Amino acid sequence: MSDAPALRLSGRAKIGAAPIFGPLSLRAPAGEWTCLLGPSGVGKSTVLRLFAGLGDGIAFDGEAVAEDGVRLDGRVALMGQSDLLMPWLDATANVTLGARLRGTSPGRDRAREILGRVGLSEHADKRPHALSGGQRQRVALARTLMEDRPVVLLDEPFSALDARSRAQMQDLATELLAGRTVLHVTHDAAEAARLGQTILLMTRAGIASFPPPEASTPRLYDAPGTLAFQGRLLRLLMDTR
Numbered sequence: 001m002s003d004a005p006a007l008r009l010s011g012r013a014k015i016g017a018a019p020i021f022g023p024l025s026l027r028a029p030a031g032e033w034t035c036l037l038g039p040s041g042v043g044k045s046t047v048l049r050l051f052a053g054l055g056d057g058i059a060f061d062g063e064a065v066a067e068d069g070v071r072l073d074g075r076v077a078l079m080g081q082s083d084l085l086m087p088w089l090d091a092t093a094n095v096t097l098g099a100r101l102r103g104t105s106p107g108r109d110r111a112r113e114i115l116g117r118v119g120l121s122e123h124a125d126k127r128p129h130a131l132s133g134g135q136r137q138r139v140a141l142a143r144t145l146m147e148d149r150p151v152v153l154l155d156e157p158f159s160a161l162d163a164r165s166r167a168q169m170q171d172l173a174t175e176l177l178a179g180r181t182v183l184h185v186t187h188d189a190a191e192a193a194r195l196g197q198t199i200l201l202m203t204r205a206g207i208a209s210f211p212p213p214e215a216s217t218p219r220l221y222d223a224p225g226t227l228a229f230q231g232r233l234l235r236l237l238m239d240t241r
Contacts, residue, residue: 004150004181005070006030011062013046020046020058026200026207030067033174033182033217035196037189037233039240042202044185048153051183052078066151077149081156083140085128091115092124095143107146114142118172134165141169145176152177154184158191167221170195174218189233193226194218199233203240210236 006029012022021043028034036044049055050064053073066072085094095115096106115124118138128136137157144152154173158166174195186192192199195217199210210233213225220226 003068004031004179005066005068005075007051007065007151007181007183008067009047009050009062009064011060011064013043013050013058013060013062015058021202021204022062024062024202024206026202028181028183028200029198030181031179032197033177033184033195034198034200035192036183036185036200036202037187037192037237038202039237040187042204044202045155047202048078048155048183048185051151052076052153054078072151075149076151076153077144077147078153078155079140079144079157081159083128083136085136085139087128090125090127091120091131091139091142094128094139095146097143098147111142111146114145115139117145117176118142132165134161134169137161137165137169138172141173141176149180151181151183154182154186156186159186159188166191171218187237189237190221190230192233193230194221201233201236201240 006027008027010025012024013020026047038044046058050060051072086097092108092111095111096108099106112124115121118141120135120138123131123135158169161169170191196212197217199212201208201210213219213229215223215225
């Protein structure tokens with residue numbers, strides 16, 4: 001996507017008197033997939049919230065901006081760990097929820113086209129209770145694609161899935177989000193080793209960047225370079241706080 005900007009965050013954040021992170025400096029390159037790892041509690045999800053404009057209750061002294069100088073309002077889609085599907089709506093209605101909440105045309109034909117792209121054409125009229133966990137995450141991905149934003153923020157969206165479904169969703173998301181600026185928070189070193197074009201490790205001390213294997217993404221999960229890099233990330237995560 002040609003208008004996908006690089007993202008930059010710098011500053012410090014706290015809730016009340018409790019510090020969350022900072023001082024911190026982070027950059028996600030334009031049109032690439034950036035994985036952000038780190039131990040629990042260092043503020044990774046807070047970074048996503050600030051880029052998404054959901055910083056209510058967070059005292060943030062700094063900036064979370066697009067490097068092209070254009071405001072991020074209306075340019076960001078957020079996909080979280082929970083699919084957040086409305087149980088009384090079918091898959092198509094869940095995919096069009098954002099448009100309907102904004103009072104714009106829901107675009108049901110386009111929603112069904114996108115559901116087809118994620119392999120759910122035959123499930124478009126089903127409610128969430130009739131879908132598997134992997135299928136519900138595919139609906140959530142379709143809803144993200146329906147928003148058609150140049151910036152996509154992912155907050156551990158595949159962590160609740162079994163290994164097979166997780167690998168399938170990683171492959172699908174890599175294909176369908178190509179060209180967008182993706183900032184992906186994950187605790188999974190194997191996931192970062194497969195998907196990340198930029199790898200950032202966030203700790204209390206700040207942000208460190210680690211060059212991933214040169215192979216194109218999604219990398220083969222059992223390739224020697226992928227496995228070696230996964231091991232390196234695991235060692236780093238074990239040594240950080």
